[in-house]
Amino acid sequence: MATTYEPIATTTFTSSQASVDFNSIPGTYTDLVIVASALAHYTSSTYVELRMRFNSDSATNYSFTEIRGNGTTAGSSRASTQTYIKGFFMGAESTDNNSRNNLIINLPNYSNTTTYKTALIRNNSGSWVTGATVGLWRKTPEAITSVSISNDNSATGFLAGTFTLYGIKAA
């Protein structure tokens, strides 16, 4: 039986890098899932806001709606007409260099050329929040062939971690 759920690419790093990029993503799957365990590289806060872009599109084609709880309060926000999907978070090194925060990004039906793309994101930060985000990419529909994830608070990106891109193939 053909494999339904399989890793496409993994990047692991132990020193800082500005972004994590998956390029030349094949269009042979139904959905993509990105799973990360990482630490943001930022010393001025306990957490950072992350951002994600597809196919190097830098136009204002992105928006998001998010919900989060930080142990005291729950909240929600959104932003429209952005140059990235944002509104998802990761703990930063100022809290604990040994901590890793997990991030799961679902990109369903990423390769179709008829719909805008909707991302479902779950983020769990040891130092700050647990949350979820829905993101929208409104570029004239095209297949997602590259994903770039970076740190919106600082160009220093990530300090350490592992990001894996999986493909899921429907019958």
Place this chain on the structure above:
Amino acid sequence: MTPMLGIMASAISGNLSNFESIASANGTGSSGVITFSSIPATFKHLQLRMIARGTAATTYVQHNITLNGVTTNYFAQHEIYGDGTTAGANSDAATGYMASGLVPGASQTANIYGAYVWDLLDYTSTNKNKVAREIWGVDLNGGGYIDFRSSLAVNTNAITSITITCSSGNYTTASSFALYGIK
């Protein structure tokens, strides 16, 4: 063994080969019903992964999910949601279906689709009622929701079919539904 961490909202772990495609379907534009029948009992859990948009000229419609064709005894549907301004929670009264996520209707900007990951755990049990959990989201570039939801079916039978019904109108042809089994 590779941890299967990529399953949204799931702590299930195992080999990636234990996540298998069972069946998939697309909307037709002329039907609001998607049925997965003759679901084999060879898995531990089921996962539906969907994108959807409705044809009804309204802002939202909704997925209504029934199990084994039963249209009674669905209870205790709870959700936590963010609407871009506040985080809130709701519960629904008993209904004839498991209320799933909202689906953008034809009144919304063209080409916007909602995304849904719906899990049904221990679906072959014959001595437990069934609970589904879901994460779904729709962003409208200025509106929309991100939502966690659970639903109870008071039904101790093994589940052999799942029907997803659009609450009004039909599913567009680009709507996509895929059922997976997890061993």
